[in-house]
Amino acid sequence: MEIFDQKEARSRKITKYILIGLSVLFIAVMLILPLASVIVNSLREGVDYYFKALSTDYVTSALVVTFIATVIAVAVNTVFGLVASWVITKFDFKGKNVLSTLIDIPFSISPVIAGLAFIMTFGRLGWASEIIDSINSALGTDIQIVFAIPGVVLATIFVTFPFVSREIVPVLNTVGKDEEEAASILGAGGFKIFRKITFPHIKWALVYGIILCTARALGEFGAVHALSKTRGGTFTLPLEIDALYMSGSADSITAAFAVSSLLVLIAVAVLIVRNVFEFRTKSKNRKGK
């Protein structure tokens, strides 16, 4: 900025340092301190206790439930994300804006409402409970949705529903649909176009969407809280953390932080991947120009 005179340059510099200082302070207090705090709190009773806290039956069971819910939610939302972003970016049709707004609903409503929604659908008062009951009596099965693993899975799918499509749609919008049209004129079918033309454009966005979806699925709390009541049975990791923390003793609070530290590690990994991913796309765009 050579166009500024000395006085102006100095005052600009002062502003710069004040603003940088404020930003660093804000991030240190609001974001870094909590991260550090989790680690410090989790190690309060020593390393042995840390590992013991992670290997209780409750935690193992919660790990399994979380794993099941996450895998199913990510699988469903990946399929949905690919299909939905294809229909939204490759075609013009009436109601397209309505459709994309509807897909974003889970992103903007309270997770507790998501839990409530499934209770009102499949619970005692829900209209679908009779359907489930009649299926059970016809087949002699005992399928439970609410307060059972399927409910946890449904709630997890709900809250992470838009995650994959949200990452892919903007990428496909920038790429446009010329290449697909060209391939189609040359006679390629839908699946071939997707595999050979579209997929290479979105693979990183897809990877990132899946990772983000995984992180959110692992950590979902509010929706699952409403639908899961059995510790050691249907509890996920965040619910186990809640149970440990709410039991109030100093030991169990430390254990709560120990379990939390697992999720913190995953969160940090997600951030690193995100930044690598963004750096890749940004530097690629620059090269493209």
Next chain:
Amino acid sequence: MYVELKHINKNYGNFQASKDVSFGIEQGKLVALLGPSGSGKTTILRMIAGLEHPNSGEILIDGKVVNDIPATKRGIGFVFQSYALFRYMTVFDNVAFGLEIQKVPKDEIKKRVLELIELVGLKGMEKRYPNQLSGGQRQRVAFARALAPNPSILLLDEPFAAIDAKVRQELRSWLKNMIEKLGVTSIFVTHDQDEAIEVADEIIITNKGRVEQKGTPIEVYQNPKTAFTASFFGQPSELVDYKQFNTFKDLKNVDKVFVRPEFVKVTKKSEQQFYKTSAVEGVIEQIFFRGNTLELVVRVGDNVFTARRGLDEELVEIGEKVDIFLYRIFVTSGDEAHLVQNQSIREESLVI
């Protein structure tokens, strides 16, 4: 006629993009669809390709109605304005794509693709990706890719729009030669009249969804049949008050009058004047140096128009009073246009 459009109408909501469009194209011709942006030329191209459906009317290719035949089965090659090269495939894979879809044997694909790549002058670049090519090279790849499956018609959407001026000139003649050599019926869309004149065998002029005129470049240039063509082609200026020119005083049924620069003779007062009696006095308002000529903006009364003078002639200055003679003008009445010769050319030549 190899490609034929019969009474085609096309709407987008309330906007009518094509109004009763009918024309035919002979096999092997290179045809330009020329018109200002929004005139409906791209819509016509996309309908021939099968990328859009007309609301009414018929499209025939080789005598068969193709309205219900999907784009992929029409046997067309399409070169997109942005080329739409597959960015994650090499030049070779781009050109080979259409052949692979047709399940052509591998070694045949290889032979044909390498042949095409050599034909378009990109030998040795088979392994490059589109972002490693210049604009002109990309266009050549798009061209080769469209030609690979041996289409019976080649459609090109603004093929030179994305290329800088220098390369464009070279590519125009390259494309013309290439298409002539291959003999494939080709239709391209352009808004640039120089491009259409230079490249095409035939020009179809579109305006506001209609076809205004069709003919060889010389026909269309010399004899504009409609008011729009007269006002669009060449570099016409409208004369606001043509009555200020002696010889054209008595015209009847006139809506508008246009002159092209080559219709105007600008003579310095010091120079010998052939048509003294029917010339009028004008003033030079602006001068632009155009390389091989001087372009002049001249005022006669309320009329301001463009004229030219050669560089071998004596220079004129801004503000200089000169004699203006119009050889001929275009007169439009309603939708039609016709040429009116200056009467005095014949009369005075009789005198001499």
Next chain:
Amino acid sequence: MALFKRNKQVRVIPGFKLTLGITIALLSLLVLIPLASVLVYSFKLSPSEFWKLITASNVLNAFATSIVCALIAALINSVFGLILAWVLVKYDFPGKRILDGLIELPFALPTAVAGITLSKMYSDTGFPGSFFSSIGLDISYTKIGIVIALIFIGIPFTVRAVQPVLEKLDNQYEEAAYILGSSRRRTFRKVIFPELFPSLLTGFGLALARGIGEYGSVIYISGNSAKDNTQVVSYVIMQKLERMDYASATAIALVLLIISFVLLFVINIIQIRRSRRISVR
């Protein structure tokens, strides 16, 4: 039914019906139908019942707490969001990439983990909570705690809304304004701020919407005391659910849903207007 009909023009790209079908089927089964169940149930209540349920004093207090705290947090986040975005776009300094990356932490960190951590930090035994309580300021189990949790949750929304707009805003604007003799403050107020305002408003709206419905990160630090008015709406819904009081839960949820939709609608309008203005240029 004209909705979801493909426009008259043909698209050569295949798969429209199949992909639209799958999209709508999954969306309906997993999101829309369950949400509709909430609506259906709440419509079974008579208007007077409904009114009584949502105007119960603890419900009104919870709405007041949620909305006020979310507003304050969103305002603070707008200020810091602007500063952070500015610093991240305009200045270069060591550690900038890390700072930039950390902004998304609240998106990636499970809300329950954030909740117990913040609660612990700002309690009178944590750091910096012990310091604040020694000067007589309690944070955990008060509304200040709720605001802090909502600041944590909301900061990515405002930063990420402003940042891309600021990136596109050319430095030449500023230099042009400076050459024209405009003071820096004036340049910011007249040239830069108006450009950023719509995106700032979007970020504010998103943070507000998230804050009003927030659950996991808030319920530990808030203390959930009816007496101190530190119950948030989501907590009250959960409490009603636990007591099997489904009528109250759905009634409150419906109001919360309406608030979310209105906010979402307003944000969409702002964004559509902005994109229109940009495209006019």
